[in-house]
Amino acid sequence: xxxxxxxxxxxxxxxxxxxxxxxxxxxxxxxxxxxxxxxxxxxxxxxxxxxxxxxxxxxxxxxxxxxxxxxxxxxxxxxxxxxxxxxxxxxxxxxxxxxxxxxxxxxxxxxxxxxxxxxxxxxxxxxxxxxxxxxxxxxxxxxxxxxxxxxxxxxxxxxxxxxxxxxxxxxxxxxxxxxxxxxxxxxxxxxxxxxxxxxxxxxxxxxxxxxxxxxxxxxxxxxxxxxxxxxxxxxxxxxxxxxxxxxxxxx
Amino acid sequence: xxxxxxxxxxxxxxxxxxxxxxxxxxxxxxxxxxxxxxxxxxxxxxxxxxxxxxxxxxxxxxxxxxxxxxxxxxxxxxxxxxxxxxxxxxxxxxxxxxxxxxxxxxxxxxxxxxxxxxxxxxxxxxxxxxxxxxxxxxxxxxxxxxxxxxxxxxxxxxxxxxxxxxxxxxxxxxxxxxxxxxxxxxxxxxxxxxxxxxxxxxxxxxxxxxxxxxxxxxxxxxxxxxxxxxxxxxxxxxxxxxxxxxxxxxxx
Amino acid sequence: xxxxxxxxxxxxxxxxxxxxxxxxxxxxxxxxxxxxxxxxxxxxxxxxxxxxxxxxxxxxxxxxxxxxxxxxxxxxxxxxxxxxxxxxxxxxxxxxxxxxxxxxxxxxxxxxxxxxxxxxxxxxxxxxxxxxxxxxxxxxxxxxxxxxxxxxxxxxxxxxxxxxxxxxxxxxxxxxxxxxxxxxxxxxxxxxxxxxxxxxxxxxxxxxxxxxxxxxxxxxxxxxxxxxxxxxxxxxxxxxxxxxxxxxxxxxxxxxxxxxxxxxxxxxxxxxxxxx
Numbered sequence: 091x092x093x094x095x096x097x098x099x100x101x102x103x104x105x106x107x108x109x110x111x112x113x114x115x116x117x118x119x120x121x122x123x124x125x126x127x128x129x130x131x132x133x134x135x136x137x138x139x140x141x142x143x144x145x146x147x148x149x150x151x152x153x154x155x156x157x158x159x160x161x162x163x164x165x166x167x168x169x170x171x172x173x174x175x176x177x178x179x180x181x182x183x184x185x186x187x188x189x190x191x192x193x194x195x196x197x198x199x200x201x202x203x204x205x206x207x208x209x210x211x212x213x214x215x216x217x218x219x220x221x222x223x224x225x226x227x228x229x230x231x232x233x234x235x236x237x238x239x240x241x242x243x244x245x246x247x248x249x250x251x252x253x254x255x256x257x258x259x260x261x262x263x264x265x266x267x268x269x270x271x272x273x274x275x276x277x278x279x280x281x282x283x284x285x286x287x288x289x290x291x292x293x294x295x296x297x298x299x300x301x302x303x304x305x306x307x308x309x310x311x312x313x314x315x316x317x318x319x320x321x322x323x324x325x326x327x328x329x330x331x332x333x334x335x336x337x338x339x340x341x
Numbered sequence: 342x343x344x345x346x347x348x349x350x351x352x353x354x355x356x357x358x359x360x361x362x363x364x365x366x367x368x369x370x371x372x373x374x375x376x377x378x379x380x381x382x383x384x385x386x387x388x389x390x391x392x393x394x395x396x397x398x399x400x401x402x403x404x405x406x407x408x409x410x411x412x413x414x415x416x417x418x419x420x421x422x423x424x425x426x427x428x429x430x431x432x433x434x435x436x437x438x439x440x441x442x443x444x445x446x447x448x449x450x451x452x453x454x455x456x457x458x459x460x461x462x463x464x465x466x467x468x469x470x471x472x473x474x475x476x477x478x479x480x481x482x483x484x485x486x487x488x489x490x491x492x493x494x495x496x497x498x499x500x501x502x503x504x505x506x507x508x509x510x511x512x513x514x515x516x517x518x519x520x521x522x523x524x525x526x527x528x529x530x531x532x533x534x535x536x537x538x539x540x541x542x543x544x545x546x547x548x549x550x551x552x553x554x555x556x557x558x559x560x561x562x563x564x565x566x567x568x569x570x571x572x573x574x575x576x577x578x579x580x581x582x583x584x585x586x587x588x589x590x591x592x593x
Numbered sequence: 594x595x596x597x598x599x600x601x602x603x604x605x606x607x608x609x610x611x612x613x614x615x616x617x618x619x620x621x622x623x624x625x626x627x628x629x630x631x632x633x634x635x636x637x638x639x640x641x642x643x644x645x646x647x648x649x650x651x652x653x654x655x656x657x658x659x660x661x662x663x664x665x666x667x668x669x670x671x672x673x674x675x676x677x678x679x680x681x682x683x684x685x686x687x688x689x690x691x692x693x694x695x696x697x698x699x700x701x702x703x704x705x706x707x708x709x710x711x712x713x714x715x716x717x718x719x720x721x722x723x724x725x726x727x728x729x730x731x732x733x734x735x736x737x738x739x740x741x742x743x744x745x746x747x748x749x750x751x752x753x754x755x756x757x758x759x760x761x762x763x764x765x766x767x768x769x770x771x772x773x774x775x776x777x778x779x780x781x782x783x784x785x786x787x788x789x790x791x792x793x794x795x796x797x798x799x800x801x802x803x804x805x806x807x808x809x810x811x812x813x814x815x816x817x818x819x820x821x822x823x824x825x826x827x828x829x830x831x832x833x834x835x836x837x838x839x840x841x842x843x844x845x846x847x848x849x850x851x852x853x854x855x856x857x858x859x860x861x862x863x864x865x866x867x868x869x
Contacts, residue, residue, distance in 0.1 A: 102432070106440035117459075128458045182354025187362055193529060193575035197536035197548050198567035201555035205378035205563070281448040285537070288450060289552070296450065303454065315451030322446040492701040499667045499695040499770075501688040502718040510718060514705050592705045593746075 129309045137309040138317055145317055151294040152287065153321060155211070156279040159218020160325075163279075164272055166219065167226025168264070172256065175234045184227075192224045196278075200286045214286040214294070221282040225271040233267035234260050266340055269333035276329040280322040295321070380560045385568065388561035397550070397562075402569045405466070405547040409535040409573075412470025416531070417524065419471070420478030428486045428512060429504060438483065445476040449534060453541045466538030466546060473534035477527040478520075485519025486512055517592045521585035528577035532570060613680070615768060615800040616643035616666055621675035622825075623661050634825035635661045638675070641819060641828065643802060648794060650803045650811035651819045654861055658826025659804045663772050666802060667695055679768060687768060691719040694766035694799070698773040700757040702745040708732070708756050709741040715763040731759040734793055751782040758790065762797060769801040775810070787813045791839060808857045812850060813840050820860050829860060 111131050118130050125133065138145065170188070174181040200217045207213040237259050245255045287296025295318045302311035363382060368374075370381030388394045427434040449469050456465040489512055497507045539548025547570045554563035623636040635658040643649050651659045664670040665677045668685030679687045687693045694715075702711045712731055716723040732738055735755035745753055754774050761769055774790075775783045787810050794801060794814070805811055811818045811834075818832045834853070836844050844850055 103435045103439050105433075105436045107443070123458075128455075179354060181351075182356075182358035183361055184358070186355050186359040190362075190571065190575070193578060194567065194571045195529065195533040195536050195574060197533060197540065198551055198570045201551050201563060202378065202567055205555060205558075205560070206375050277446040277448070280446075281450065284448045284450050289540075289555075299450070308454075311454055315454065318451045319443070319447045322448050323443055326442070326446045490699075490701070492697050492699040493703070495667075495669055495697065496695070496701045497718065498669055498685075499688050499693050500715045500718050500764075501691045501693070506718050506720070510714065511703070514703070517705075 125308055126306055127308070129312055133309050134312045134316055137313045141310070141313070145295075145298070145314070148293065148295045148298040148314075149317060149321060152280065152283050152296070152318070153325070155214045155283040155287075155294065156218055156276075156325060158215055159283065160222050160272065160276060160279045160329075162215070163219035163222025163275070164226040164268065167223045167228075167271070168230045168268060170223070171227045171230035171234065171264070172260070174231060175256075175260070176252065188224055188227050191220065192228075196221055196282050196285060200282070200289055204286070204290055209290045210292060213290065214283055217286040218279045218282045221278050222271075222275040225275045226268060229267040229271035230264045233264035236267075237263050262340060266333075266337050269329075269336045273326065273329040273333050276325045277322045280318070280325055284318060378560055380564060385561050385564045389565050394562070394565065398565055398569050401545055401547050401550050401566070402573065404543075404545040405532065405535050405539065405570065406573060408466035408538065408543075408546065409470050409531040411467040412472075412534060413474050413527070413531040415467070416471035416474030416527070417478050420475040420523075421482055421520070423475075424479050424482035424486055425508065425513075427483060429508065434483075437479075441476055441479045441483075444472065445480070449473060449537050450540075453538065456538070457541055462542045463544065465541060466535040466543055466548070469538040470531040470534035473530040474527040477530055478523040481519050481523035481526065482516060485516035485522075488519075489515050514592060518585065518588050521581065521588040525578060525581040525585050528581050529574045532574045532577070536570060612644045612646065614642055615645045615647070615680060616641065616802065617676075617678045618642075618662065618665065618672075619676045619678075621662075621665060621672040621677060623658070623665065623670065624673045636665075636672070637825040637827050639821075639826065639828055643800060645800050646798055648801045648803070648814060648816045649819060650805060650815035650817070651821060652805055652808060652811050652857065652861065653821030653826070654823050655806060657821045657823035659821050660772055661826065662821075663770050663802060663804050666768070667693065667770055691715065691721075691764055692767040694761035694764070694769045696754070696757045696761045696769075696771050696774040698776045700745070700753045702753060702756055702760075704745055707742050707744055708737060708748070711745070711756055712759045712763055714760060719764065721764075728763070731762055734762075734796070735759045736789065749782075750778055751786060754778065754786060755789070758793070762793070762799070765797070766799060769799045771801065771803040773805055774803075775807075776805075783807070783810070788841075790814060795838060808854050808861070809845065811857075812836070812853055813845065818857065820857060832857065 114131050118128050121128075170184055174184045196217060199220060200213075203216050203220075204213045207216055237255075241259050242255065245259065250258070283294065284296035284299070287294035288300050289296075291297045291300050295314055299311055299314040299318070302308075302314060366379075367382040370379050370384065373379075389398060423437060427437045449472065452469060452472065453465065456468050460468050493511055493515070497511055502510070536546070536548030536551070539546035540552055543549055547566050550566040551563060551570070554560075554566060618639055618641040621636055621639045622634065625633045625635055627633055639658075639662060641649075641662065651662060653659045661670065665672055666679065666684055668679075668683070668688050671677075677684055703714065706714070709728060709732070713723045713728050716728075732741060735758060737752060737755055737759070740748065740752065745756070748756070754777075758771075758774060761771075771790075775786050778786065791814055803811070803814060815834055818834055820829045820832070821827065822829045832853070836847075836850065
């Protein structure tokens, strides 16, 4: 009974993925593609499992860059938002800068960063940080703006200074929002890391992908895509769990 | 009395800030503080004003714009239809939510080989743009459809509305602000998606120009192309945020 | 008070009865299942009969389940035990035939639609041609002439409730359900709205159930007042209200009126004592 039910729940939740795998396979078989054009899903999955040791260093590198950028960019965004909240004049500089940074496609940003910082780890890290910066900035700012008047009045009556309002009220309102931003940007951080790695071709999943492509190793290249997707989904799920934890703690 | 002065002060601060930023960028370039890769802003501007530079940028911007716009339309239409379908047929909803979340987490670069084999190099930018847009739109529309108030739902039940009329007269108009929210969020995603697609061997487009300028160390061209992509994205954002404000006023 | 008259085209009047039963609630229980399997009994063995053309008010302390009775009658909820019949059929059938009018405490107006299109909504949902003369008549009836093109957010709370009542009346329903329609209004506006509702009801004579916690409001409007007790909700007593209509200021100032107000208020207070 419970088993049948859990299978039923599985179907309800996972039918699009099953459909996707089956139509992928059918598409390859029906078109008669050879493995240099498009591999069948089962071979790709097999390559990931048998050659997993080859993937591990790249996975760790990309994961490290994405997480490092996520933490760094979020912190910078948080600090920027607090500064803007603090001073109207500063908001004059930071707001247009943030608007521009929001609009720059990472594809345009990464080549410039790569040229300025030079090929290598700092360029990858700088790219992921810039991607995570803006959402953290905006979400923190809207959290700080959501401090209710009553709470602020209470602190004024108590004679609190701005720093106390920030540390006792602002953080409380900004932190849940900041976690939303982490959840939203987590997959983008993985994407940014991979794009930077792909372009510079030094290390990481993006570089592995680029190499596999140039050697026409389709199973490896599609396998990298698959692994990257799983990594990205896991980072997203992790961020989601963290967000729920913070939320249940603060509300 | 108070608000207009405050907004005008804010605008003044922002304009001054913007000017300050441009000046800073110019100075960093002029004194070579960030190396050869950061040219003075005036160099980039003078490159853009040369006939060759202008025409190169303009042609490639148009290509990227048209891919992004096609993808934007395609993604938005499919996402809205999908969200409406999930609303009318609730049993498929959990699966579609899960799928949309996974689709969102897929690094778009990973889709490139698949798309180049399926749709070809020319159309890959538009399709990647459509996928990026589609996820954002699906999620915002699904939550827009979900947040109809229970009082309104009760009202439509007691006046005996059938499924189509409930959709047409309550759920669709109610989701209009969410629709424009989604468009605002996904406009930059469309341009990003299009340029990622162009990295994989499209014959033209800003993404291609950016990569080749980087590899050939043409810094003025690299910056000019990056600025063109940014301005396009910024304009799209500003247009949609205005539309979204109008929709908010009209539909709430 | 009874008039089986010509309100509805669908009605076929049985010759032997002067009045039909419009609403009949028989030994209805309502138990809500909360999270973690906890249960909350909202209603216990509620019996209620409403004759056609009658105006019945249900009063009781907040949380006594009076709105639940209304939701059962509207077909928005089903009783856990017992039965609810409207004109001898299941409640939701009245809704699917577009013969039901409801005004909620939350006015539930469509924010994007004008006053006029909000009132015309039931026609559009029923797939009927909008009867412009009827809509104009209703706008006039609820005193909103000149505001046809206004949107809900441009109106005051009292005006919004009037639109909501006009919308409930649009298709000349066989049954009108009012769930604290004036609950969110200030006392002065509320009395004015009571008087207007009495006038409108005098013209339309639709079978009506009004849920309220305001004893005066119930006595100004109703033929009978049902007093409910709380947790779980039960019918404590039913009072006939025989004041002549229209019930103007002279009625509400009369000693009989005050006596009845005091009696019902003390019943409500006693209920609170029982519940505690």
